[in-house]
Amino acid sequence: MKQTDITRLVPLVRRRVRLLKGDTLYRPGDDAHTIYAVRAGTIRTSMCTAGGRNHVVAFHLPGEIVGLDSVAHATHTCEATALEDTSLCVIPSAALKAQAAQLTSLRDRLLEAFSLEARRERDQAIVLGQMTAEERVATFVLGLSARLSARGFAASEFLLRMTREDIGSHLGLKLETVSRIFSRMAGAGMIRVRSRHLTILDRVKLEDVTKGHSPLPQRAAVALL
Missing domain, CATH: 2.60.120.10 (Jelly Rolls)
Structure with a gap:
């Protein structure tokens, strides 16, 4: 509702x-x-x-x-x-x-x-059942953004109230996998993450990931804090 x-x-x-x-x-x-x-x-x-x-x-x-x-x-x-x-x-x-x-x-x-x-x-x-780990995380971030936006909150900058472990459990991934994918997304300029503060920098690239069109780099250019 x-x-x-x-x-x-x-x-x-x-x-x-x-x-x-x-x-x-x-x-x-x-x-x-x-x-x-x-x-x-x-x-x-x-x-x-x-x-x-x-x-x-x-x-x-x-x-x-x-x-x-x-x-x-x-x-x-x-x-x-x-x-x-x-x-x-x-x-x-x-x-x-x-x-x-x-x-x-x-x-x-x-x-x-x-x-x-x-x-x-x-x-x-x-x-x-069908998405890769990268596609799952990108879908989660964009879905959370859409839900917050629909309720009058900022769509591109928000706090992750849940832990990486919670996100992994929800998506069927290990905590380490979620953290690694966030790092790779940050390295690709899609997002910026500081602790639980997440900013979407390139929504189009994130959407491409959900479609399997834009594979992420295997090594992160920056580490999460």
Whole structure:
């Protein structure tokens, strides 16, 4: 949902919660009877795979919804953790479903949110199944840029609230691989990275990488700080 869509849910908000960096919003198996609209901050959702590995499912930005599984399931399947100090609006799933049954506009927005989640899952499957490591990282950077821009934030200069390890888990890559690719992108003049501060310098070159048209140099000209 867009930031303007979140305001449509205000009448359904029962309370607001604040999380400190590292706090857990919910864990797998917790009762799922609430959805959360992110007002400020970033939430990471993750789950344990059948092989026992932790996999980062998604990163939820301001204006986005966390916990949509509560609309259809009795318990949560993921763990949701604050990557920075975060504030959220708490909306009971029952109230949301009751209101959506009466208001076509709200029902459409809810369906849109589910559709977005489905598209993200589909896109993630494509990223993990068909793209090279370089294409995955470039796609992630451009996707994050687009989402931030849609919510009124700067599109070409932003903080990575997630760690390199989080990004690697999300993209099916090792931490070292993510860091190496960032270095190679910086060396090619596509981005500049200082700690978690990322600046997109050449969006066209990044887009070419996502299409497999512009292979990155094998050695980085500069190192990340």
